[in-house]
Amino acid sequence: MSDQTFKAYVVDETDENVFVRNIKSRSLTDLPDGGVLVKVHYSSLNYKDALSATGNKGVTKNFPHTPGVDASGVVEESSDDRFSIGQEVIVHGYDLGCNTSGGFGEYIRVPADWVVRLPSGLSLRESMIYGTAGYTAAYSVLRLQEFGVNPDMGEILVTGATGGVGSVAVAILAKSGYQVVASTGKADQEEFLLNLGAKEVISREDSKDESGRPLLRGRWAGAVDTVGGEILATAIKSTKKLGVVTCCGNVASAELPINVYPFILRGVSLVGIDSQDSPMKLRQQIWDKISNEWKLDQLEQLTTEITLHELDSNIELILQGKQRGRVVINLSK
Numbered sequence: 005m006s007d008q009t010f011k012a013y014v015v016d017e018t019d020e021n022v023f024v025r026n027i028k029s030r031s032l033t034d035l036p037d038g039g040v041l042v043k044v045h046y047s048s049l050n051y052k053d054a055l056s057a058t059g060n061k062g063v064t065k066n067f068p069h070t071p072g073v074d075a076s077g078v079v080e081e082s083s084d085d086r087f088s089i090g091q092e093v094i095v096h097g098y099d100l101g102c103n104t105s106g107g108f109g110e111y112i113r114v115p116a117d118w119v120v121r122l123p124s125g126l127s128l129r130e131s132m133i134y135g136t137a138g139y140t141a142a143y144s145v146l147r148l149q150e151f152g153v154n155p156d157m158g159e160i161l162v163t164g165a166t167g168g169v170g171s172v173a174v175a176i177l178a179k180s181g182y183q184v185v186a187s188t189g190k191a192d193q194e195e196f197l198l199n200l201g202a203k204e205v206i207s208r209e210d211s212k213d214e215s216g217r218p219l220l221r222g223r224w225a226g227a228v229d230t231v232g233g234e235i236l237a238t239a240i241k242s243t244k245k246l247g248v249v250t251c252c253g254n255v256a257s258a259e260l261p262i263n264v265y266p267f268i269l270r271g272v273s274l275v276g277i278d279s280q281d282s283p284m285k286l287r288q289q290i291w292d293k294i295s296n297e298w299k300l301d302q303l304e305q306l307t308t309e310i311t312l313h314e315l316d317s318n319i320e321l322i323l324q325g326k327q328r329g330r331v332v333i334n335l336s337k
């Protein structure tokens with residue numbers, strides 16, 4: 005195995021349990037054995053990466069570690085005949101960036117079963133504008149559709165709407181003909197959300213009912229929730245008969261303060277979204293949609309491109325809920 009070195013963002017744990025982050029030189033021999041070696045061209049920043057980078061042991065148990073749940077790049081070695089040298093690929097989820105060295109380094113080595121061929125119609129950079137967050141947004145919209153929510157049924161609520169998952173969900177839903185109502189804590193980002201296709205923007209406060217009432221006026225045909233807690237509970241209680249709510253995140257809270265009435269009196273469905281372990285067939289289906297009918301015109305408006313050197317400040321922003329849209333990391337700079 006080559007002992008070639010490469011640049012990576014490395015999180016170390018000190019003896020005092022403090023987590024320090026530096027850009028370091030690592031060797032290909034530090035990466036796991038076997039599978040597919042990918043030279044990473046782009047990665048992206050997700051909320052989970054910020055948790056890994058700050059020592060959240062629920063995400064990453066062992067340090068030193070290189071986070072990055074997303075990577076796109078070119079195959080440099082493969083022990084599996086499904087992939088050949090020079091092929092452009094995407095890797096996201098599974099254990100990448102959790103306890104397997106991730107996309108915040110110039111190289112990753114992963115099992116071939118984790119690797120998705122880059123679909124035609126999408127560049128390596130565009131694939132990382134979507135990344136795990138965009139994939140999760142697309143997965144949520146797919147589930148709404150599979151549960152029968154059509155554009156003519158009424159408004160769709162998206163919570164945490166300026167975030168990575170939320171902003172892509174707003175844009176995909178709008179492009180698919182849905183009337184999207186975007187809920188945000190960022191009063192100054194109304195124009196950003198309207199440009200993505202939202203027809204109305206509401207405040208985070210107005211998305212949270214703390215009256216304790218078991219049911220509220222049914223407004224939503226569906227909802228894509230990215231935050232959890234009272235906001236998710238309010239979305240479910242405000243969903244019309246036979247409406248569908250997807251749940252993928254917990255930035256507000258992991259709790260769900262609700263009772264059974266929306267489910268047994270209105271037939272509302274709550275659908276869980278787990279992108280990390282979604283099966284390969286589903287991954288290919290979703291990436292195919294992303295590169296075709298869900299390819300967005302506003303990709304650049306959504307994107308901030310950074311280098312590894314700018315990760316620290318962007319990790320702080322995402323932890324404070326202040327990030328907007330998607331952050332793409334260019335590994336060649």
Ligand SMILES: NC(=O)c1ccc[n+]([C@@H]2O[C@H](COP(=O)([O-])OP(=O)(O)OC[C@H]3O[C@@H](n4cnc5c(N)ncnc54)[C@H](OP(=O)(O)O)[C@@H]3O)[C@@H](O)[C@H]2O)c1
Nearest residue numbers: 140164165166167168169188189253254255256278279325
């Ligand atoms: N299940 C899965 O497969 C999966 C995949 C990807 C992500 N996730 C999860 O989904 C969530 C969103 O991920 P992301 O990448 O979109 O993160 P993000 O870019 O940080 O977006 C989260 C957004 O939520 C809103 N928010 C932040 N703090 C909040 C609070 N305390 N109360 C209410 N709203 C708050 C903010 O939007 P506004 O200011 O616009 O309100 C923020 O931009 C995270 O919990 C993440 O772990 C899950």
